[in-house]
Amino acid sequence: MRESIRVFAPATIANVVCGYDILGLAVDAPGDEVIMRKRSEPGVIITKITGDDGRLPLDASKNTVSASVEHYLRHVGRPDVGIEIELHKQMPIGSGLGSSSASTVAGLFAINAMLGNPLSKMELVPFAMKGEELACGTGHADNVAPAILGGFVLIKSYEPLDIIKLPYPEELHCAIVFPEVDVPTRDARRMIREKIALKDAVTQWGNIAGLVSGLFMKDLGLIGRSMKDVLIEPVRSILIPDFHRMREIAMINGAISFGISGSGPSVFAFTKDPDTSVKITKAIQQHLSKLNIGSQAYTSAVNADGPKILD
Template sequence: MNNNDIQDFKLPLKGAGRATPPSGGGGGSIHVFAPATVANVVCGFDVLGFAVNEPGDEVIMRLTDKPGITISKITGDDGRLPLNPAKNTVSVSVQHYLQSLGRTDIGLDIELHKKMPIGSGLGSSSASTVAGLFAIKTLLGDDSDAATLLPFAMKGEEMACGHGHADNVAPALLGGFVLIRSYEPLDVVRLPHPDGLWCAIVFPDVDVPTREARQIIRNKIFMKDAVTQWGNIAGLVSGLFMQDIDLIGRSMKDVLVEPVRSMLIPDFYIMREMAMEMGAVSFGISGSGPSVFAFTRDEETAKRITQKLQKHLTSIKIGSNGYVSTINDKGPRVIG
């Protein structure tokens, strides 16, 4: 996607609302939170994702008198992210947005506060990028549909992992459960989901870089595997529309990507067996991993599964973070 694609972009989005500036504005500064996301959702590689309530990232953005973008502070990254605005996904995506408006005269200072682990498989770069884009859009009083930010967010993903996919940035930006029906042209659909669906997430403290996790995926597949995968994706989407949690559960099976990526996650199949025995509806890898997630029918089951999996990881000398959430339908929000 080049700059002309961005400037001419029209998104045929179904089901998304409009982003509006906060009442009272907040003067020349704003503080925004954007949520973590679970991409792929087992069988929907690069085409399905949903947002969760926690964790997430925060951006504080201030208008300045001097044109150009600076990044004055990054916290929570252990020094891993660049302060150089030409190399940071937040500033790069914001710069593309400003160029599309012809507003390169604007000066901005950005603080990025990482409230979620980098390399977790929970859309860390997406959360940062979406927070930055939502911040500048709101600061400028741009009341166009939030979906118009999507191609700029994808430019950030391209910088982060070499591939401008939308299955993290779309749900982070729009909230809820999202299907990317097509990339050329970009066509995004917001899906319904059962209100009672809970998500248990566990992030093992192991390193699975997204670029490397993509490189091990097969380029060619058998037709019988493709047919199985198509059926499962269709079943999952149907289950979401029908509010049928049983159908959602039995459709969440991946014969293409999970068999390879699961080898990068310690005791993946042991953890899946544990979760299913405790009442999980389904279990799989979040994004490229190493985070894993399970759908459940209630909060208590999600909490017990999270605790059980973390206890198991501790027993094999692996630290972890755990989160329990419903599906987040709001996406980014102003918090100050």
């Protein structure tokens, strides 16, 4: 068993507009880091958290990282192992970019590597889903699966869990803007309608099928035409300041598509090159600044690999 390890895990864009709880992708930045060390006494403890402004619990039973690691150790028959964890948050909490997911995935990837990788990346996904359940009340996989596996993923079903990695155009880039307003994930999920009209469901099915087809065909035009959401976005966009104006700005500046990342408030656009992503983020940030809303911006290609060992 390794004595220590430092791991980075990436942020993610869940839903990808039309694929609520079933589509997601990983990005290069931002992300979180975990430093994990072996200790002599059994059990998992958190010794330090930075970058969270004191918002996250140090109690190992209540933190998604430590709770997931404890669950993992019981599963692999190593409850005797002693672990101490440092969590370094390098992305905003409550951003809609999979903040809890990145932390949890970094911890699980770290402990698995320290023990010699007894489980595959795919086998780690259910443990990360337990962390999501603790964080937001629902154990969905559209953040944790791409964070662990990298790239684009489709969750074909949850019972049984069936996850498929999807191809995508190599030139695809993301422009991400996080408006600094509060949209709690639990509250955003509660706003969603439980019943929908059949005609809306048909429209959504067509868009999801079109997006997946566009990814396989590497057809940017089809991807853009398919990324429309008639079920979730009309409700969640109410919580995001000037959402529709931000979409206009993105499309005017060359975006392929535009939508909400996860439950928001972060928004994202797909582009065909990094320069266009930079142009879009700058234009949206300038607009938000005029509304006296602070923001953070990121541009990234699709992260193909997921978490990585730093040292």
